[in-house]
Amino acid sequence: MSDSVSEKVIEIIAEQALLEPSEVALDQSLEDLGVDSLGLVEAIFAIEETFDIQVPFNANEPEKSDFDISSVSAIIAAVTALIAEQAA
Amino acid sequence: MRRVVITGAGTINALGASVPETMIAMQEGRNGIGPLEIRDVERLSIRIGGQVRGFVPEDHFNRQQLALYDRFTQFTLMAANEALAQSGLEFSGALAAEAGVVLGTAGGGLNTWDENYRMVYEEGKNRVHPFVVPKLMNNAAASHVSMTHNLKGPTFTVATACASSNHAMGQAFQLVRSGASRVMLAGGSEAMLTFGGVKAWEGLRVMSKDACRPFSANRNGMVQGEGAAVFVLEDYEHARARGAEILAEISGFSMTSDAADIVMPSRQGASRAISGALKDARMSTAEVGYINAHGTGTAANDKTECAVVSDVFGADADRLMISSTKSMHGHVIGGTGAIELIACLMALRDGIIAPTINYEEPDPECALDVVPNTAREAKVSAVLSNAFAFGGLNAVLALRAV
Numbered sequence: 450m451s452d453s454v455s456e457k458v459i460e461i462i463a464e465q466a467l468l469e470p471s472e473v474a475l476d477q478s479l480e481d482l483g484v485d486s487l488g489l490v491e492a493i494f495a496i497e498e499t500f501d502i503q504v505p506f507n508a509n510e511p512e513k514s515d516f517d518i519s520s521v522s523a524i525i526a527a528v529t530a531l532i533a534e535q536a537a
Numbered sequence: 538m539r540r541v542v543i544t545g546a547g548t549i550n551a552l553g554a555s556v557p558e559t560m561i562a563m564q565e566g567r568n569g570i571g572p573l574e575i576r577d578v579e580r581l582s583i584r585i586g587g588q589v590r591g592f593v594p595e596d597h598f599n600r601q602q603l604a605l606y607d608r609f610t611q612f613t614l615m616a617a618n619e620a621l622a623q624s625g626l627e628f629s630g631a632l633a634a635e636a637g638v639v640l641g642t643a644g645g646g647l648n649t650w651d652e653n654y655r656m657v658y659e660e661g662k663n664r665v666h667p668f669v670v671p672k673l674m675n676n677a678a679a680s681h682v683s684m685t686h687n688l689k690g691p692t693f694t695v696a697t698a699c700a701s702s703n704h705a706m707g708q709a710f711q712l713v714r715s716g717a718s719r720v721m722l723a724g725g726s727e728a729m730l731t732f733g734g735v736k737a738w739e740g741l742r743v744m745s746k747d748a749c750r751p752f753s754a755n756r757n758g759m760v761q762g763e764g765a766a767v768f769v770l771e772d773y774e775h776a777r778a779r780g781a782e783i784l785a786e787i788s789g790f791s792m793t794s795d796a797a798d799i800v801m802p803s804r805q806g807a808s809r810a811i812s813g814a815l816k817d818a819r820m821s822t823a824e825v826g827y828i829n830a831h832g833t834g835t836a837a838n839d840k841t842e843c844a845v846v847s848d849v850f851g852a853d854a855d856r857l858m859i860s861s862t863k864s865m866h867g868h869v870i871g872g873t874g875a876i877e878l879i880a881c882l883m884a885l886r887d888g889i890i891a892p893t894i895n896y897e898e899p900d901p902e903c904a905l906d907v908v909p910n911t912a913r914e915a916k917v918s919a920v921l922s923n924a925f926a927f928g929g930l931n932a933v934l935a936l937r938a939v
Contacts, residue, residue, distance in 0.1 A: 485801075486800075486801065486837075487798075487799070487800060487801075490740075490741060490742050493742070494740065506742055507742055507743075507744075507745075507757055507758060508741070508742040508743050508758075508835075508836075509743060509745075509756065509757050509758045509835050509836040509837075510757050510836065
């Protein structure tokens with residue numbers, strides 16, 4: 450499960466960054482990848498639709514959100530946690 | 538060029554069903570934002586808004602009229618009636634032929650779209666009421682004001698998202714200033730607090746779930762409102778000749794485009810609009826006592842707006858008051874600049890500055906005098922009203938006391 454989550458999250462981020470999934474490294478931030486605030490909101494929408502989860506995210510205070518977006522691996526971890534939490 | 542004055546004002550919004558009611562609410566720093574009472578609210582994650590409450594359309598319009606008037610048109614007609622009654626103007630002959638209506642709205646008849654989509658998509662009906670199109674069209678409100686009051690001159694609707702009504706008032710101002718018309722009605726209206734309207738805004742993730750706190754460090758987004766405001770713009774000599782009461786003078790207007798990003802505001806675009814309005818009005822930064830801010834309560838707008846005001850005003854920014862009445866009536870999108878102009882009239886006429894309510898924590902990036910929480914008495918002779926829309930479209934009005 451977690452491998453497929455990570456693959457799908459990377460695909461979603463890669464699409465917003467206009468890159469191939471293979472070009473996205475886990476330790477990169479969205480800023481490194483050139484994803485702006487609008488791209489981030491689109492990526493979160495795609496994550497919600499793909500995994501059928503609610504992501505707690507307010508664009509006005511991204512740093513205060515429980516959803517960690519500091520790097521690709523952080524996003525994968527956060528999505529994995531939300532899937533587990535919201536399936537429960 | 539002719540001088541342009543305001544000789545009538547009308548409104549309905551979350552703070553009141555008239556200009557006096559709205560001004561009293563602004564003086565009290567009253568919060569017009571509360572739980573939304575709309576259909577399917579339980580399917581929304583944003584459940585607050587500045588709704589117009591206690592308004593019963595049937596008390597004001599007959600059945601035939603209601604078949605043609607979306608909520609945004611109803612709001613507009615209420616505001617226009619109040620404004621025209623105050624002005625004392627009636628239209629016939631040559632004056633009727635040149636007087637017109639310029640109104641702003643972003644969404645037009647959204648309640649009509651919402652209700653009818655629901656019927657055909659959700660309920661599977663295959664027939665809609667014959668007046669759906671004339672009811673939902675963005676120019677419906679302007680046309681009904683024109684028909685109701687016999688205004689036969691330039692009449693149209695401007696849609697520039699959150700700057701719509703400032704653009705509309707600016708257009709009307711230019712028509713009167715150029716001599717094309719002695720009288721124009723101008724303002725704006727929005728009735729976007731429908732399930733679809735709020736759901737669309739939810740998607741952007743810029744809405745607050747609890748309150749609109751412009752300039753406060755703990756702000757977490759905008760809150761939508763609804764309503765309308767309409768003003769009578771009149772050639773100064775015409776107004777004087779008939780002994781009309783003059784509420785304020787519109788001295789300048791400027792509009793710019795950021796040409797940068799579809800949602801993120803830019804300093805250069807906003808800065809050029811503010812400087813442009815000052816220049817158009819031949820107004821110095823020292824003359825301006827108050828700015829009615831765009832002040833949406835989003836992270837992006839408020840810090841950009843404060844930075845721009847500091848840049849343009851320099852040392853004069855320190856003695857300037859700047860407040861966002863959106864904290865009280867919500868962001869009325871295409872009608873917001875018009876409703877906010879009421880705070881400008883109150884500042885110029887009554888010497889009362891409307892506060893920014895819900896102000897809780899200072900933000901070093903918004904280090905201006907935002908008139909926190911409590912209205913203030915202050916004599917000001919000149920004011921600005923800012924509107925900076927999605928799409929990067931900016932419109933700023935400059936007004937003086939007369």
